Amino acid sequence: MNRRGVYAQSTWNRLFTSCAAFAVALLGQSSPSSAAAESVNQYLDETTAATITVTTEPLIFARERTDLAVNARDYISIAPLEVNRAGSRTYYWFAYIWSTIDKRNDEPSATSDDQVVLLADDRAMVLRRDTRSPRQLGIAKSPIEAPVRGAVAMVFSADPEAFDYVALSSELQMQLVRGGHNDDFPLWRDGRAAMRAFVQFLIGGGR
Numbered sequence: 001m002n003r004r005g006v007y008a009q010s011t012w013n014r015l016f017t018s019c020a021a022f023a024v025a026l027l028g029q030s031s032p033s034s035a036a037a038e039s040v041n042q043y044l045d046e047t048t049a050a051t052i053t054v055t056t057e058p059l060i061f062a063r064e065r066t067d068l069a070v071n072a073r074d075y076i077s078i079a080p081l082e083v084n085r086a087g088s089r090t091y092y093w094f095a096y097i098w099s100t101i102d103k104r105n106d107e108p109s110a111t112s113d114d115q116v117v118l119l120a121d122d123r124a125m126v127l128r129r130d131t132r133s134p135r136q137l138g139i140a141k142s143p144i145e146a147p148v149r150g151a152v153a154m155v156f157s158a159d160p161e162a163f164d165y166v167a168l169s170s171e172l173q174m175q176l177v178r179g180g181h182n183d184d185f186p187l188w189r190d191g192r193a194a195m196r197a198f199v200q201f202l203i204g205g206g207r
Contacts, residue, residue: 039197047140062188098151
């Protein structure tokens, strides 16, 4: 097993251990680091009574659309998310698909038939969209502010191991597959440091 695999496996084990002493020894303190505190937003959703934990800095991928206008781009923003309902934890990727292009006379930003693929080094993760409403998932209010009007929010099933793998990857890219055609979205704004802080925050048990 390579170094990343060993780290991911140990992270997975630590995340679900109930041994508080081990977490304290690992982190060297009982509370999250200042970096984690700045990179993680944790709050109570007053409508669903779920505790929401999300990064403050999503990964943003962009596809140049200079064929339409100068500095025009399509974007995919994606962030790891934990929903804690009375100790029952579920994990998601919360994403926005959006654009700086006026889509009224162009293709839509996203449709339910689109397939989203996250490429991390040598691994292709086909993201599985959760068709339930955000409120059914415990998210009554969007955990991340929409970047622009018309941004399409999507929620994908995930797990902590995937968060850890992506946070440690050297190369990241997204693909939007529609109508048999792949649109590549290179990494435009790096949020891997925030993701690493997010994973560490979960390991430490949060606030």
